[in-house]
Amino acid sequence: MVFSSAVFLFVFLPAVWLLHTLIPARFLGARNVLLCAASLLFYAYGEPIYIFLMLGSVLLNYLAAILIGGAVRRGRDRLRRFLTVCAVVLNLGILGFFKYVPWLVSLANAHTPLSLPVPGFVMPIGISFYTFQILSYVLDVSRGEAEVQRNYLKLLLYISFFPQLIAGPIVSYNDIREQLTERRTTLEGTAAGIRRFVFGLSKKLLISNTAAALADAAFGSDSPSAALAWLGAFAYCIQIYFDFSGYSDMAVGLASLFGFRIGENFNYPYSAVSIRDFWKRWHISLTNWFRSYVYIPLGGNRKGEARTVLNRYLVFFLTGFWHGANFTYILWGLWHGSLMMFERVTRFDRLTEKKAFRPIARIYTLLCVAAGFVMFRAESLSAGFSFLGAMFAGRGSPSDLGALLTPWAVVVLLCGVVLSAPTLPTVRRRMEAGGDKMARVWSGVEFVLCLPFFALCVMTLASSSFNPFIYYIF
Numbered sequence: 001m002v003f004s005s006a007v008f009l010f011v012f013l014p015a016v017w018l019l020h021t022l023i024p025a026r027f028l029g030a031r032n033v034l035l036c037a038a039s040l041l042f043y044a045y046g047e048p049i050y051i052f053l054m055l056g057s058v059l060l061n062y063l064a065a066i067l068i069g070g071a072v073r074r075g076r077d078r079l080r081r082f083l084t085v086c087a088v089v090l091n092l093g094i095l096g097f098f099k100y101v102p103w104l105v106s107l108a109n110a111h112t113p114l115s116l117p118v119p120g121f122v123m124p125i126g127i128s129f130y131t132f133q134i135l136s137y138v139l140d141v142s143r144g145e146a147e148v149q150r151n152y153l154k155l156l157l158y159i160s161f162f163p164q165l166i167a168g169p170i171v172s173y174n175d176i177r178e179q180l181t182e183r184r185t186t187l188e189g190t191a192a193g194i195r196r197f198v199f200g201l202s203k204k205l206l207i208s209n210t211a212a213a214l215a216d217a218a219f220g221s222d223s224p225s226a227a228l229a230w231l232g233a234f235a236y237c238i239q240i241y242f243d244f245s246g247y248s249d250m251a252v253g254l255a256s257l258f259g260f261r262i263g264e265n266f267n268y269p270y271s272a273v274s275i276r277d278f279w280k281r282w283h284i285s286l287t288n289w290f291r292s293y294v295y296i297p298l299g300g301n302r303k304g305e306a307r308t309v310l311n312r313y314l315v316f317f318l319t320g321f322w323h324g325a326n327f328t329y330i331l332w333g334l335w336h337g338s339l340m341m342f343e344r345v346t347r348f349d350r351l352t353e354k355k356a357f358r359p360i361a362r363i364y365t366l367l368c369v370a371a372g373f374v375m376f377r378a379e380s381l382s383a384g385f386s387f388l389g390a391m392f393a394g395r396g397s398p399s400d401l402g403a404l405l406t407p408w409a410v411v412v413l414l415c416g417v418v419l420s421a422p423t424l425p426t427v428r429r430r431m432e433a434g435g436d437k438m439a440r441v442w443s444g445v446e447f448v449l450c451l452p453f454f455a456l457c458v459m460t461l462a463s464s465s466f467n468p469f470i471y472y473i474f
Contacts, residue, residue, distance in 0.1 A: 193256030200249025
């Protein structure tokens with residue numbers, strides 16, 4: 001089930017929200033049971049078999065955390081490390097089996113005399129996200145930074161909560177632990193959640209899906225002109241940002257409807273002045289995960305320049321590989337790692353402190369990000385390099401743009417450009433600076449705008465087919 005579907009919008013969500021509201025706030029346990037059941041139903045709608053895999057994963061880590069917590073309490077450090085390594089290997093083993101084994105078998109068949117049968121199973125939706133989330137809990141328990149959760153239902157809700165189950169954000173257990181035991185819904189929080197959800201839905205259906213049609217046309221062309229290639233790269237940047245940030249907005253909004261607060265996952269990354277700045281703003285929860293559980297444990301930048309270079313390349317290799325079983329993702333990750341090292345060597349951050357240099361820095365960052373996303377979007381390395389060649393070779397005429405750049409597409413792309421910058425937060429801050437009255441006016445404007453946006457989304461749904469999110473495949 002996806003958020004941008006009629007079943008979710010008009011059946012599942014209203015029913016779950018109404019039942020949750022009817023349960024008195026003092027019966028929080030009953031509300032948790034309802035949300036667990038709803039989340040499992042949400043997942044089983046698309047993955048009826050793999051729901052048992054998720055339940056088993058939560059049970060495995062529930063027991064592992066109890067054992068590890070006991071070892072921490074008794075000061076048995078060797079046992080703690082052994083149990084932690086076993087938990088990490090088992091979790092990554094399950095993820096690797098479903099996500100990478102078919103690809104590795106295909107590679108072996110293509111480059112060796114072997115002729116192994118390629119597994120035909122479908123990768124479980126969301127396995128990358130919920131595996132990393134449950135691993136963060138186990139690792140925090142091992143470090144002594146999180147208390148062991150002995151209530152299986154609460155741990156299951158932490159992992160399976162449907163707003164962020166499929167595509168994040170990856171929520172830290174410590175950030176939500178108290179909310180599993182004590183939280184309340186308010187009229188203000190519900191209104192804010194509705195607004196946030198509708199704006200996220202609009203990002204997906206109105207902007208991302210329109211940009212996707214342009215990107216698909218460009219990347220699907222056998223010999224795109226330079227103009228079409230640049231349009232395709234630009235459109236894909238718009239598509240992936242509004243698709244993924246739209247999902248994250250919907251997740252934050254849905255969580256607010258049920259009294260939960262989860263962190264932001266995007267902070268206007270296309271306004272970044274460096275690649276380092278970009279990764280502080282893009283997919284924030286994944287960046288934080290790799291920094292906390294890979295980069296810092298490896299030594300970070302504390303063990304000399306050579307080790308720092310190795311650690312950063314390893315992190316970006318894993319970041320790319322986490323996204324999927326394809327060399328294009330790996331190269332995308334290494335591209336960003338190389339740019340980060342370039343900026344470190346050249347002291348690029350010092351240049352960005354100069355206001356006059358910032359426009360150049362933003363152009364550099366956008367071009368680098370766009371080039372990386374071309375490889376990210378490509379089906380293969382050769383296709384990616386061919387598309388990049390089309391962008392910079394300058395062959396062909398722009399006549400193939402006429403049928404694509406309809407008035408609606410142009411308007412949507414322009415809206416994408418404006419909304420990719422922190423335009424709305426700037427307006428909001430200025431309105432709020434005018435006092436409580438102006439803040440209420442702005443809040444009312446946002447709520448009123450929800451109505452036509454939601455109506456447009458419904459009309460779009462009625463005339464379109466299945467609308468999966470890009471990050472569902474990861």
